[in-house]
Amino acid sequence: MKLGVITDGISRDFGHALEVMDEFGLEYAELQYLWDKEIGDLDAGQLREAKEMLTGHGKRVSCLSRHIFAGMTRDNLPGDALHTRHMDALKRVMENAHELSCPLVRIMTPKKEMILWGHNGAERWNVSRGSWDAILPLVAPAVELARSEVLTLVVETGNGTMVNSCYTGRRLIDDLDAKGILKVLWDPANNCWCHERAYPDGYGEIRDGYLGHVHIKDVHVDTPRATLEVRPMGEGDLADQFALMAEALRGDGYGGVVSFESVYHLGDGDFEAGFRRCFDTFKGHFG
Numbered sequence: 001m002k003l004g005v006i007t008d009g010i011s012r013d014f015g016h017a018l019e020v021m022d023e024f025g026l027e028y029a030e031l032q033y034l035w036d037k038e039i040g041d042l043d044a045g046q047l048r049e050a051k052e053m054l055t056g057h058g059k060r061v062s063c064l065s066r067h068i069f070a071g072m073t074r075d076n077l078p079g080d081a082l083h084t085r086h087m088d089a090l091k092r093v094m095e096n097a098h099e100l101s102c103p104l105v106r107i108m109t110p111k112k113e114m115i116l117w118g119h120n121g122a123e124r125w126n127v128s129r130g131s132w133d134a135i136l137p138l139v140a141p142a143v144e145l146a147r148s149e150v151l152t153l154v155v156e157t158g159n160g161t162m163v164n165s166c167y168t169g170r171r172l173i174d175d176l177d178a179k180g181i182l183k184v185l186w187d188p189a190n191n192c193w194c195h196e197r198a199y200p201d202g203y204g205e206i207r208d209g210y211l212g213h214v215h216i217k218d219v220h221v222d223t224p225r226a227t228l229e230v231r232p233m234g235e236g237d238l239a240d241q242f243a244l245m246a247e248a249l250r251g252d253g254y255g256g257v258v259s260f261e262s263v264y265h266l267g268d269g270d271f272e273a274g275f276r277r278c279f280d281t282f283k284g285h286f287g
Contacts (some may be wrong), residue, residue, distance in 0.1 A: 002257045004028025004062045009262030010272050014050060018057040018249060019277050024279055028062040028257045039064050040093040055194055061215050062257040065106035066093050072110035074134040083138060094149045104154050104213055106185055107142055109162040112133050135162050136175055143178045154185035154212040165196040168206035173210060181214025189219045192237045199244040207252055216282060217261040230264045233278040242285040258286045
């Protein structure tokens with residue numbers, strides 16, 4: 001499979017991150033933060049420099065990952081000040097995507113309401129009525145923009161966001177009638193928080209044309225204690241599922257990129273050291 005990394009998980013020093021990618025034979029760079037700026041906020045000179053550095057190191061850009069729509073709530077409305085700021089940022093990221101020959105742009109979804117649907121009494125007493133329907137008109141303009149720009153959006157299964165599982169990712173795509181323009185960015189470690197088992201449950205929701213991109217890391221969740229621990233790959237809740245996921249992706253001929261998300265450190269804040277500790281396990285499964 002095509003392997004890559006979110007570069008700022010190694011370092012926000014973009015040149016150093018590319019050198020580490022060279023060391024480990026990684027071709028696909030996913031861009032989120034470069035130097036002191038989030039993607040979409042680089043000035044013309046910085047974007048030109050980033051492009052030259054990518055070319056010089058022989059890297060392709062797999063996905064531009066800004067936190068579009070993250071932090072919004074069900075109370076936001078299409079065209080309000082916050083939504084407009086997110087849409088303006090998305091337009092800048094799409095301009096960057098064309099400049100960097102990147103096919104995918106990541107979006108998120110607004111803040112999570114815990115119970116979206118229910119039956120046999122829950123629909124009255126427990127469901128956050130209207131929350132799901134409220135996000136659809138917020139995301140719809142992004143889909144139309146991607147359509148006009150001939151780019152693909154990927155919505156991440158995120159922690160604390162309305163789309164936090166493969167099921168909700170697929171439902172968003174179906175409810176917006178956006179299959180092919182909007183796909184799921186599958187982050188199975190994030191999905192652990194809502195206890196969606198990566199394989200076969202999560203993957204089964206998205207394997208038929210809904211999957212656009214993959215993030216890989218390992219975690220341990222303790223939902224009752226509201227605690228999340230990032231662990232070395234193969235020592236967390238996904239330890240028994242990585243091989244199954246990789247086999248399924250290969251068997252289905254997945255043609256996208258699997259990006260390592262280096263968010264583990266050994267207690268000292270050194271994420272590059274965390275990357276180095278975990279990479280061989282990552283490559284062993286997905287390489």
